[in-house]
Amino acid sequence: MLLDEALPHLPRLRRYARLLTGDSARADDLLQDVLERASRKASLWRPDPAHEDRSASLRAWLLTMMHRLFLNQRRDEHIGSFEEFSDSLAPRHEPHRALEQRMDLERALEALPAAAREVLLLVCVEELSYEETARVLELPVGTVMSRLSRARERMRQLMGSSGAAEGQRAANPPLRVVK
Known part of the structure; x- marks a missing residue:
């Protein structure tokens, strides 16, 4: 059976x-x-x-x-009202929990868009190949690879320590385009 x-x-x-x-x-x-x-x-x-x-x-x-x-x-x-919908999209500012949230893998995964999270989970957690993931999600392999790359980068940002990232930004300001 x-x-x-x-x-x-x-x-x-x-x-x-x-x-x-x-x-x-x-x-x-x-x-x-x-x-x-x-x-x-x-x-x-x-x-x-x-x-x-x-x-x-x-x-x-x-x-x-x-x-x-x-x-x-x-x-x-069913999403109740427009306010409820917009509230769910608004970032929650809780400074006392910011570090805890960044260190929490589960919350970082929740912060990913659903499409990126699905690809990341199938490839990294379930260890499916790109081709198998593409079949499961009914997507082209290139789309799987692209979503995976963006998801991994976003996870790096979400899981990085806030102090180190801010210190790095201060030490290395963004590049400017000079003509």
Whole structure:
């Protein structure tokens, strides 16, 4: 049975769901939705000939399903009012927690745009190749590489220590273009 084959992938699927949603309860719900759908749609799954390993093909299929379900859930979430929406986009200024937030990987991941976070998680955490990630997200490989590069750079900025970064900026002011 397909679900029996999916069992070894559950920790990876849960980790990916947790990183996507940022909440363990929502991650568990997402994982349950994926497994439910996989059991209903098991007859539709065919191992991808691009994967040598049947297990890797199944993992890619489940990750693709999770990605699509996550996007559908985000789309279906109702945003109350325009003020609520704009408040969620506004940066939160909490100086007493600034250092703590920069050091917290989870919060740094949440600060990334969803598209960049998905690519970063699949390549760096789930260790999928660029090609596998492109198949899961249904993107060109070049787009995966570009998003990954931007996500890594943004993570460097978010995770860098504030004191060192400010000291470096003061010591090395930005270059000016001279004609």
